[in-house]
Amino acid sequence: xxxxxxxxxxxxxxxxxxxxxxxxxxxxxxxxxxxxxxxxxxxxxxxxxxxxxxxxxxxxxxxxxxxxxxxxxxxxxxxxxxxxxxxxxxxxxxxxxxxxxxxxxxxxxxxxxxxxxxxxxxxxx
Amino acid sequence: xxxxxxxxxxxxxxxxxxxxxxxxxxxxxxxxxxxxxxxxxxxxxxxxxxxxxxxxxxxxxxxxxxxxxxxxxxxxxxxxxxxxxxxxxxxxxxxxxxxxxxxxxxxxxxxxxxxxxxxxxxxxxxxx
Amino acid sequence: xxxxxxxxxxxxxxxxxxxxxxxxxxxxxxxxxxxxxxxxxxxxxxxxxxxxxxxxxxxxxxxxxxxxxxxxxxxxxxxxxxxxxxxxxxxxxxxxxxxxxxxxxxxxxxxxxxxxxxxxxxxxxxxxxxxxxxxxxxxxxxxxxxxxxxxxxxxxxxxxxxxxxxxxxxxxxxxxxxxxxxxxxxxxxxxxxxxxxxxxxxxxxxxxxxxxxxxxxxxxxxxxxxxxxxxxxxxxxxxxxxxxxxxxxxxxxxxxxxxxxxxxxxxxxxxxxxxxxxxxxxxxxxxxxxxxxxxxxxxxxxxxxxxxxx
Numbered sequence: 001x002x003x004x005x006x007x008x009x010x011x012x013x014x015x016x017x018x019x020x021x022x023x024x025x026x027x028x029x030x031x032x033x034x035x036x037x038x039x040x041x042x043x044x045x046x047x048x049x050x051x052x053x054x055x056x057x058x059x060x061x062x063x064x065x066x067x068x069x070x071x072x073x074x075x076x077x078x079x080x081x082x083x084x085x086x087x088x089x090x091x092x093x094x095x096x097x098x099x100x101x102x103x104x105x106x107x108x109x110x111x112x113x114x115x116x117x118x119x120x121x122x123x124x125x
Numbered sequence: 126x127x128x129x130x131x132x133x134x135x136x137x138x139x140x141x142x143x144x145x146x147x148x149x150x151x152x153x154x155x156x157x158x159x160x161x162x163x164x165x166x167x168x169x170x171x172x173x174x175x176x177x178x179x180x181x182x183x184x185x186x187x188x189x190x191x192x193x194x195x196x197x198x199x200x201x202x203x204x205x206x207x208x209x210x211x212x213x214x215x216x217x218x219x220x221x222x223x224x225x226x227x228x229x230x231x232x233x234x235x236x237x238x239x240x241x242x243x244x245x246x247x248x249x250x251x252x253x
Numbered sequence: 254x255x256x257x258x259x260x261x262x263x264x265x266x267x268x269x270x271x272x273x274x275x276x277x278x279x280x281x282x283x284x285x286x287x288x289x290x291x292x293x294x295x296x297x298x299x300x301x302x303x304x305x306x307x308x309x310x311x312x313x314x315x316x317x318x319x320x321x322x323x324x325x326x327x328x329x330x331x332x333x334x335x336x337x338x339x340x341x342x343x344x345x346x347x348x349x350x351x352x353x354x355x356x357x358x359x360x361x362x363x364x365x366x367x368x369x370x371x372x373x374x375x376x377x378x379x380x381x382x383x384x385x386x387x388x389x390x391x392x393x394x395x396x397x398x399x400x401x402x403x404x405x406x407x408x409x410x411x412x413x414x415x416x417x418x419x420x421x422x423x424x425x426x427x428x429x430x431x432x433x434x435x436x437x438x439x440x441x442x443x444x445x446x447x448x449x450x451x452x453x454x455x456x457x458x459x460x461x462x463x464x465x466x467x468x469x470x471x472x473x474x475x476x477x478x479x480x481x482x483x484x485x486x487x488x489x490x491x492x493x494x495x496x497x498x499x500x501x502x503x504x505x506x507x508x509x510x511x512x513x514x515x516x517x518x519x520x521x522x523x524x525x526x527x528x529x530x531x532x533x534x535x536x537x538x539x540x541x542x543x544x545x546x547x548x549x550x551x552x553x554x555x556x557x558x559x560x561x562x563x
Contacts, residue, residue: 003261007298010265012356014272020349021276033288037272040295047302056303058386059370065310066402069464072314073409076548079326080413092330205437
């Protein structure tokens with residue numbers, strides 16, 4: 001199997017994972033993350049679909065370059081809207097409160113999250 | 126295999142080995158200060174070795190200087206980032222420092238800042 | 254078997270693993286950190302696919318700017334009293350698996366691809382004014398797409414600025430006043446501006462170009478902003494608006510300069526393609542930098558206000 005086809009298959013995986021999460025999980029920031037992952041998958045498919053060993057085609061590269069910048073602009077606007085929504089409503093999802101509590105189920109093997117005291121939650125520097 | 130190729134292989138492989146050791150430290154060390162120690166020191170040394178290995182097959186002096194610049198920039202950025210993270214973490218954990226929602230005072234009293242942390246010298250030598 | 258196939262297999266597995274960890278991890282902060290790692294792995298994937306421009310852009314924009322933006326957002330959004338949920342979507346998972354099977358079947362069983370536009374591009378390169386193919390495609394042969402992209406960016410910037418709070422000092426940054434950071438940005442700021450100008454100039458003959466240069470400038474601005482340095486040119490006013498639309502206007506002027514001479518739209522006068530492209534790229538990178546930077550800084554006030562109500 002050519003390496004380019006491997007990347008195209010990986011791009012298909014990424015697209016499907018992103019789509020599944022974007023549809024299924026109600027938290028808006030995760031949807032934004034999933035959107036970015038989907039975009040990355042599509043870009044990999046676009047550039048990866050070429051004959052093995054050939055000279056890299058510049059036209060898909062130019063399209064993907066445009067796509068990367070536009071994806072960032074969309075993500076930035078989405079995060080801006082999300083923070084505005086959070087500031088106004090106090091929630092990070094679009095579901096009403098009772099529907100959100102219905103989604104609050106754990107899968108097998110999860111333990112309830114406890115407030116971490118140590119290294120990992122250090123984002124508020 | 127020429128001498129240059131051999132030297133290049135040794136440098137690149139040892140750089141990768143240092144990165145592996147650094148990642149092992151990241152995964153196994155107990156708290157943030159020791160992990161920063163592993164990341165900044167060991168990974169930068171690994172990067173320096175890899176950059177040296179790449180310099181051996183660089184085409185011109187410009188490429189050599191660019192590689193050196195990459196290493197110096199990474200050194201400066203990771204050192205500053207490590208310092209900032211350790212600084213913020215220390216000031217959050219210190220008894221009397223700003224408390225995050227969810228943390229309790231019990232945690233501060235139960236596990237005070239031990240002097241035997243791997244973050245190098247004690248940042249405030251005069252403090253009890 | 255291709256010698257680098259093992260490395261490519263590792264990169265693809267790491268991509269899938271980091272994307273899954275980014276999307277499905279319980280802690281949002283951990284997810285965003287994995288997303289930054291995903292961006293860097295994508296940059297490595299682009300290098301393996303022989304696209305250095307994409308690697309530069311992905312590292313700067315997706316790993317750097319998007320990562321910083323999402324970390325900023327997570328810092329404000331995370332509420333420890335509201336735990337992240339974890340659901341097992343059976344229906345969506347099943348349908349996604351079917352879609353995955355169809356996509357893999359399509360990718361693996363594709364018919365013979367025609368060589369595409371590579372031959373036509375190689376024949377037309379001397380009239381394009383630059384010697385790097387991707388730049389030629391972006392700014393000469395497919396300049397309409399780039400023009401539409403810059404108009405999308407300008408529109409996004411104006412929407413973002415419209416959502417900005419009215420008070421000019423609204424962003425209550427926790428001032429990180431640290432001497433080490435001050436020294437770092439005193440050295441790193443000029444270096445980043447210099448590297449971005451180099452990337453812009455090198456884009457005519459090597460991988461580089463306006464997008465990477467603009468992204469690097471925006472990253473320099475984000476670094477200054479997060480270090481507490483006030484950037485006076487980001488206050489809403491005439492200077493900001495001029496910077497934002499300059500790329501669009503210059504591109505539009507270059508595009509309509511064709512019909513004045515009798516050529517179609519988006520055709521540059523023969524012989525002037527090189528200087529035109531460079532002028533467009535300069536204003537384009539300035540516009541992109543200011544757009545990305547103002548999208549980053551136009552955010553609602555920090556969580557200090559959130560804790561008191563809402």
